[in-house]
Structures are given as structure tokens and as C-alpha cells.
Amino acid sequence: MVTKRIIPCLDVKEGRVVKGVQFVDLRDAGDPVELASFYDNQGADELVFLDISASHEGRKTMVEVVNEVAGTLAIPFTVGGGINTLEDMKRILRAGADKVSLNTAAVTSPELITEGADYFGSQCIVVAIDAKYDDSLGSWRVYTHGGRTETDWEVTEWAKEVTSRGAGEILLTSMDQDGAKNGYDLPLIKRVNEVVTVPVIASGGAGEKSHFVEVFEEAGADAALAASIFHYKETSVEEVKSYLREQGVNVR
Amino acid sequence: MIGIIDYGMGNLHSVSKALERLGLPYFLASEPEKLIKAEGLILPGVGSFRDAMTILKDNRQDGFIKTWSKDGRPLLGICLGMQLLFEGSEENGNTEGLKLLSGYAKRFKGVSDEGVGYKVPHMGWNKLTFNQPNHQILKGTEEGHVYFVHSYVVETEKKDVVIASSDYFGEVPAVVGQGLTMGAQFHPEKSGQLGLQVLENFGKIVTGRRTIREQI
Structure with a gap:
């Protein structure tokens, strides 16, 4: 059976x-290549x-x-951030990324999701959704x-x-939980997971190992x-995965 | 030298990069006249089976690949490239494949035998079981996790075609082959050390043949 995935961002x-990022053992803590390895x-x-570059130059550097x-x-x-056109997707995917993530552009130009999925296949197109609970809506708003x-x-x-437009995966961030470190937004993740048949990546709120168990098992x-x-070394990917294994969650 | 068949389906970059890391020389080409100079071929690909077959035919690559395989030369299909080696796929109606291996690609049902819905595509890391642990493409590896992304799964009656398999609501042929026509349903270029070893083994199969030829 397919394993639950842990994804540092x-x-x-x-x-x-x-x-x-605080790693004493890295030569250059700001080097994306070294951190990725x-x-x-x-x-x-x-x-x-x-x-999160604001400039055109920054995007080229990406x-x-x-x-x-x-x-x-x-x-x-x-790779996500600043991807607004099919050309942007092509540049990033041809440079070797496996998937691109669309956020704002998916809302402002939803046809971009379909264009990307038709051109590269759904497996390359992630839609990132930022959601926050709205009392008047009785649900979460995008x-x-x-x-x-x-x-x-x-x-x-x-x-x-x-x-339905072709997104192959959803990256779901809870704005209510983001940065709070008291756990993923389980009701939100569960709710969205129930209505789609593509994989859902939960984001926002991880503060300790047990939060990962909850989001997999409960949501x-x-x-x-x-x-x-991960960046501040509060725990490591290794630690989280061995804890998940102990708790009976299927991980690599 | 390994030739990577360029036919506009998906990302050749990560396969190329993986070969570079392994120090395996390669080139990219779409014309059979150029590809014929290779000692081994990789057929990559993601996307639609029907589009892939249409392009392979338009580029006169389909006949070339078939002849290559029938001559017993090394060929490795990856992901969609592996499925193309089989008889066909039910994607977009039924489409004929290269018919080098016996079997047919069918869509994951999305509902288990017990009636429980599951996610399609089969995306993420899943464990390999070795059906033929002594096969040369698996040399130096142990059963472990590899990275899959696919919505169609090959069904075959010929069990000796399946070298390694995985389980996703049924058997998923993960490494297949007959003679030197081989394929991987997962992405060896994205599957950590185990995946790289599979690519390296393919490289060794390719260079191993060269050594034999030189001795003759």
C-alpha cells in the first residue's frame, strides 16, 4: 500500500x-541545493x-x-509561487521540477489548471488552497x-x-492553524479529503510528532x-517517520 | 551510449540528470537514424497513451522500437513508456501499444473488491516485492519503496513478464521484462537509491553487451 508522505517546504x-534555517552542519544554510540533499x-x-521572490530577476534565478x-x-x-501562465509552468517543469503548484492564478484564471493538465498531465499540476474558517459561511473560505x-x-x-479541471493533487493550508504549532486543522483536511479523489497534502500547524499521526489517522x-x-530542528524528518512507524502508520 | 527517445511526452530532464549522476553517457534524439547508433534505449514518458502512440507513429519511432526489441537490443520503458511496451491500453477507448510484451493497461477501478473507494492516481511511495529476485535489472537491490504516479495498471496473464510488483488494491506490475525488453512502472529517477541502482543496472546491461561484442 502507498505510504504516507512527509514533505518539508x-x-x-x-x-x-x-x-x-538553522543547521550548523551545513556549509551554507541558505543554499537550496544543499538543503534539498x-x-x-x-x-x-x-x-x-x-x-517568494518579488522581482523578475528572482524568478529567473528560481x-x-x-x-x-x-x-x-x-x-x-x-515548485510553487509566482506561476501565472502556461509559459511559467513550462519553464519550471522543463528545468526539472516534477510538479508545479498554482495558487492565486488558479482562482483568477482557472483555465490554467486545465491547460497545464492537458499539456503535462494531471500528475504535474498541484493546486494550493489557502483556507480560513468563516462563521457566516459555516465553512472554510478560500x-x-x-x-x-x-x-x-x-x-x-x-x-x-x-x-474537475484537472488538478492532480491538492495542497491544503489552514490559515487558522498556520504558524500556531498546535496541530493540523483536522476538520478542514478531513472535509476536503472526503470530497475529492486526488491526494491531499495537509499544511499548517505542525508543532510536534503526534500532529503527523493525527493528520494521517484522523483526517x-x-x-x-x-x-x-524541521528547519528549526524541533524534530527531524527521520524522527517523525520513526514515530509514525511506531504508531502503525505506513511510511517509507 | 544510451539513447533517450525524445517524443515530446513528459520530462526527459530528470532521467537525463539521473544518468549524469551515475556517470552513464547518453544522448537525446527523436530520429531513428540517430537512435540506431545507441547501444541501449530508454523510452520515458508521462501523459496519455493514445497521444504517445500517435506521436511514436508520426515520428516513425514505433516500427524502429519494435525492430530494436526483436533484435534483442536493450530497451527500458519508464512509466507510460513501460505501458507502451504492452499490447494496448483502455485509455481513451482502446489504443494499441507496441505489443512487445503480453498484457494490457487498464484503469484502476477506484473501488476495492470490498466496495471501498480509493484514490486514483496511484501516487506516492510504495513497496516492491521481487518476483524474480535474481534478475539482472534488480542486481544489488533489496525490496524497498519506489515512487509511482499512474492511473492505469498493466494486467497480464504471463506471470513470467513480471520481475517485481507492488500492491495497490491489487497487483501492480512494477518491473517487467522479457529478454532485454524491460520496463519500470515507477520512476527510477525519482526513487532514491533503489531507483538509481535499477538505472545503473540497465547501464551495466548495455555496457556488458559491448564488452561481449568486443571480445568476439
Whole structure:
């Protein structure tokens, strides 16, 4: 049976990993290539690179980073951030990324999901959804532009829409839990997982090992993404996976 | 030298990069006139079976690959490239394949025998079971996890074609082959050390033949 995946996420700005990754044993803690290998060796199942560059130059640098990472990494990786056109997708995938992740552009130009899936296959197209609970809606609302812009989409409706358009995977971030470190948003993840037939990657809220068990066992997530818990060495991918194994979760 | 068949289906880059890491010389080409100079061929590919067969025919690659395989020269299909080696696929109606191996690609049902729904594609890391542990393509490896992404699965009556398999609501032929026509349903270039070893073994099969020829 297919294993549950652990996915560290790296924020890259102008070609450098940011958010103060703390690894004393690395020569250069800001080097995306070196960090990628580090996580690969720790047993990460996949990696996500989020390009947070604001400039055009920064985006060009990202293509070089992808090219270099592809040459050293023997596990799949996804690139998100600033992908707004089919051309952007082509550049990143041709540089060697396995998947691209669309977020704001998926909402503003949903035809992009279909174009990408037709051109590269659904397995290359991840749609990232940022969701926040909305009392008036009685459910979660979808946000774009890094959580700054509210949309009219209710999260399960949007999840169904993107998969019907060809998304091969959903990266679901809870804005309520993100950064809080008290666990993934289990009701949100569970709710979305129930309405789609593609894999769901849970994101936002991981603070300790037990949170990974919960998100797999209780919410049914296929993969769990985390950033700071790994970067700040609060735990390691290795530790999380051996804990999951002890708890009877099927991991690689 | 390994020739990677370029026919516009999917990402050749990661396969090329993996060969570079292993120090295996390769070139990319689409024309049979160029590919014929290779000592071994890799047929990669992701996407639609029907589109792939249409392009292979338009590029006159289909006949070339068939002759190559029948001459007993080394061939490795990866993912969709592996499925193309079989008789056909039920994707987009029924499409004929290269018919080098006995079997047919069928869509994962999405519902288990017990009536429980499951996710399609089969995406992620799954464990290999070796049906033929002594096969040369598995040399130096142990049963472990490899990375899969596919929605269709090969069904075959000829069990000796299956070298290694995985389990996803039924048997998934993961490494297949007959003679030197071989295939991997998973992505060896994305499957850590085990995947790289499979590629390296293919490289050794290719160079091993060269040594034999030189001795003759």
C-alpha cells in the first residue's frame, strides 16, 4: 500500500532559502541545493519549494535553482509561487521540477489548471488552497494573494472545481492553524479529503510528532507538509517517520 | 551510449540528470537514424497513451522500437513508456501499444473488491516485492519503496513478464521484462537509491553487451 508522505517546504527568495534555517552542519544554510540533499538524506519523501521572490530577476534565478536541484535530488519536488501562465509552468517543469503548484492564478484564471493538465498531465499540476474558517459561511473560505484576498469560494466547492479541471493533487493550508504549532486543522483536511479523489497534502500547524499521526489517522491526509518544525530542528524528518512507524502508520 | 527517445511526452530532464549522476553517457534524439547508433534505449514518458502512440507513429519511432526489441537490443520503458511496451491500453477507448510484451493497461477501478473507494492516481511511495529476485535489472537491490504516479495498471496473464510488483488494491506490475525488453512502472529517477541502482543496472546491461561484442 502507498505510504504516507512527509514533505518539508522551503521558502526561496532570489535564489536563497529564507526563514533562517538553522543547521550548523551545513556549509551554507541558505543554499537550496544543499538543503534539498539534506532533507533527501533524512528520508523526506518529497520537497516543496515556494518561490517568494518579488522581482523578475528572482524568478529567473528560481529556474536556475530548479535546474540545479533536479541534478542532485533523487526524490520528486514541487515548485510553487509566482506561476501565472502556461509559459511559467513550462519553464519550471522543463528545468526539472516534477510538479508545479498554482495558487492565486488558479482562482483568477482557472483555465490554467486545465491547460497545464492537458499539456503535462494531471500528475504535474498541484493546486494550493489557502483556507480560513468563516462563521457566516459555516465553512472554510478560500483566500488568495498569500491570504490577503478573500474569494467567494467555499473550500469544498473549490476543491471539487479544481479537480474537475484537472488538478492532480491538492495542497491544503489552514490559515487558522498556520504558524500556531498546535496541530493540523483536522476538520478542514478531513472535509476536503472526503470530497475529492486526488491526494491531499495537509499544511499548517505542525508543532510536534503526534500532529503527523493525527493528520494521517484522523483526517486521512495522504501527505503532510511542514516547514519551521524541521528547519528549526524541533524534530527531524527521520524522527517523525520513526514515530509514525511506531504508531502503525505506513511510511517509507 | 544510451539513447533517450525524445517524443515530446513528459520530462526527459530528470532521467537525463539521473544518468549524469551515475556517470552513464547518453544522448537525446527523436530520429531513428540517430537512435540506431545507441547501444541501449530508454523510452520515458508521462501523459496519455493514445497521444504517445500517435506521436511514436508520426515520428516513425514505433516500427524502429519494435525492430530494436526483436533484435534483442536493450530497451527500458519508464512509466507510460513501460505501458507502451504492452499490447494496448483502455485509455481513451482502446489504443494499441507496441505489443512487445503480453498484457494490457487498464484503469484502476477506484473501488476495492470490498466496495471501498480509493484514490486514483496511484501516487506516492510504495513497496516492491521481487518476483524474480535474481534478475539482472534488480542486481544489488533489496525490496524497498519506489515512487509511482499512474492511473492505469498493466494486467497480464504471463506471470513470467513480471520481475517485481507492488500492491495497490491489487497487483501492480512494477518491473517487467522479457529478454532485454524491460520496463519500470515507477520512476527510477525519482526513487532514491533503489531507483538509481535499477538505472545503473540497465547501464551495466548495455555496457556488458559491448564488452561481449568486443571480445568476439
